Amino acid sequence: MSQSADILIIGGGLSGTMLAVQLLRLPGRRKVLIIEPRAELGRGEAYSAVELGHTLNGNAARMSVDPDNPDDLTQWLTEHIAGGGWPESAEQDVPVSELFAPRGLFGVYVQQRLAEARKVGAQTGSSVEHIRAEVVDLQVDAGSVQLTLSNGQALRGGYGVLATGMFPAARTPQKTSSGLNAAALDPWDVAAMRQLDPQSTVLIIGSGLTMVDALVSLEQAGHRGPIEVFSRHGLLPHVRRQPPGWIDFLSDDHSIRTPRQLLRELRRHCRAAIAQGIDWQAPLDTVRVHIARLWSQATDTQRRQFVRHVRPWWESHHHRSPPLSAALVERLYKEGRLRIQAASFKGLETSPDGGVRIRIRRRGESQTCVVQGAALINSSGIEYDWRRVARPLPQQLLARGLVRSGPLALGIAAAIDGAVLDAEGCAAEQLFAMGPPLRGMWWESTAVTDVALQAKALALRLSGLG
Numbered sequence: 001m002s003q004s005a006d007i008l009i010i011g012g013g014l015s016g017t018m019l020a021v022q023l024l025r026l027p028g029r030r031k032v033l034i035i036e037p038r039a040e041l042g043r044g045e046a047y048s049a050v051e052l053g054h055t056l057n058g059n060a061a062r063m064s065v066d067p068d069n070p071d072d073l074t075q076w077l078t079e080h081i082a083g084g085g086w087p088e089s090a091e092q093d094v095p096v097s098e099l100f101a102p103r104g105l106f107g108v109y110v111q112q113r114l115a116e117a118r119k120v121g122a123q124t125g126s127s128v129e130h131i132r133a134e135v136v137d138l139q140v141d142a143g144s145v146q147l148t149l150s151n152g153q154a155l156r157g158g159y160g161v162l163a164t165g166m167f168p169a170a171r172t173p174q175k176t177s178s179g180l181n182a183a184a185l186d187p188w189d190v191a192a193m194r195q196l197d198p199q200s201t202v203l204i205i206g207s208g209l210t211m212v213d214a215l216v217s218l219e220q221a222g223h224r225g226p227i228e229v230f231s232r233h234g235l236l237p238h239v240r241r242q243p244p245g246w247i248d249f250l251s252d253d254h255s256i257r258t259p260r261q262l263l264r265e266l267r268r269h270c271r272a273a274i275a276q277g278i279d280w281q282a283p284l285d286t287v288r289v290h291i292a293r294l295w296s297q298a299t300d301t302q303r304r305q306f307v308r309h310v311r312p313w314w315e316s317h318h319h320r321s322p323p324l325s326a327a328l329v330e331r332l333y334k335e336g337r338l339r340i341q342a343a344s345f346k347g348l349e350t351s352p353d354g355g356v357r358i359r360i361r362r363r364g365e366s367q368t369c370v371v372q373g374a375a376l377i378n379s380s381g382i383e384y385d386w387r388r389v390a391r392p393l394p395q396q397l398l399a400r401g402l403v404r405s406g407p408l409a410l411g412i413a414a415a416i417d418g419a420v421l422d423a424e425g426c427a428a429e430q431l432f433a434m435g436p437p438l439r440g441m442w443w444e445s446t447a448v449t450d451v452a453l454q455a456k457a458l459a460l461r462l463s464g465l466g
């Protein structure tokens, strides 16, 4: 017997949970099921973090899950701290709005907002239920969406929403066949890192925010040896500061459309800011709200140019490091323990005497070489191309022609309201997506603020109110 609901949300990370919160707050009566294999809703990979040092990369004033109240997280944290929670926050010695909260605590905040929304929804007869399973297949038939779950259960609903988040690159078949995943330590697994000889050399592939988290984990685990980081461009995330406001130059000038024009104008504003003694992060931060428009207006060629030439710099300048983590990176660097090299990973080598050996090619060199360490951490990122994701649901959806790849094969294609496009390019009436699967549609479709905005708009759409 299949259970039925008005809305079936596939994935109960931040996206699926915030969509449920928004649906519960709206007038009307609806039954929502969230299908999520994890024990808890609202966490996903990002907010399942258990270490206090694995913090949000933005301060509280930037991380509200309520698009109508930018102070929502600040207010929640103020109450939480006043009630005796997170005593370590005093060490940051800044106002609550400037605190960088642990991601695990952010998960508690999301869960509390869900609990409150459940009470609001109960007044109109709306409910949200968590079904603990993986969705392995989906069909759209006679005005309803049908799901098959990993436990054999079947579900039927009026709408289905793909809130399946990000798929780690290391879990894709191409990478696993190289053995990288099997040989590598999880960047967040402090317990596994405690098993290492503290003085041993650790190799890390990738130099973005996941690498920064891995350094925090190693430090927490008591590792005191050398750390060798290899990434294609050898660029580290900049530290997040609190720059003052700056003129919103993109809202005044809609003639800027190409990546080249954007960069030229942005550099001009950064130079002007620096000349006035103002942080270059001020002009850069004004670009964020225009990214979706610029990306969706761009041609595929322009998008490709952006990905090839600008992306590494965009990642390191825009996706910035929380100050405490950045201070650790700086200290390790000054102590001579951390070395960042521009080099591409070429494969794993067998290591007869234990540890790991990887083959790399340093930037500017034609020859490859082998580097040895006691352990390897893979922080090389996310697989956005669903054709390469070795999970049953993405494969089934593609095989059934219910979804198609998004621009540049980043996630899946969708209409502006999140309705997914099928293999023929037709917008579905009952199947929607939000968050990271829409990376190709909006470029930035992953951060807390992106997800919060999408959740609100999609809830209105699914309720027939938007």
Ligand SMILES: Cc1cc2nc3c(=O)[nH]c(=O)nc-3n(C[C@H](O)[C@H](O)[C@H](O)COP(=O)(O)OP(=O)(O)OC[C@H]3O[C@@H](n4cnc5c(N)ncnc54)[C@H](O)[C@@H]3O)c2cc1C
Pocket (backbone or CB within 6 Å): 010, 011, 012, 013, 014, 015, 016, 035, 036, 037, 038, 043, 044, 045, 046, 047, 055, 056, 057, 058, 103, 133, 134, 135, 136, 163, 164, 165, 166, 393, 434, 435, 436, 446, 447, 448, 449, 451
């Ligand atoms: C380590 C990390 C740190 C981050 N830090 C920040 C930050 O500091 N600030 C910021 O703004 N953003 C951050 N992000 C980005 C962003 O906030 C998160 O990616 C956000 O969690 C996206 O939410 P999501 O629900 O779409 O995806 P996810 O959190 O990935 O959740 C998706 C959920 O879907 C489930 N799922 C997948 N497939 C199926 C299926 N077939 N059936 C059922 N369930 C399924 C998964 O189990 C998962 O729990 C971070 C991301 C990561 C990975």
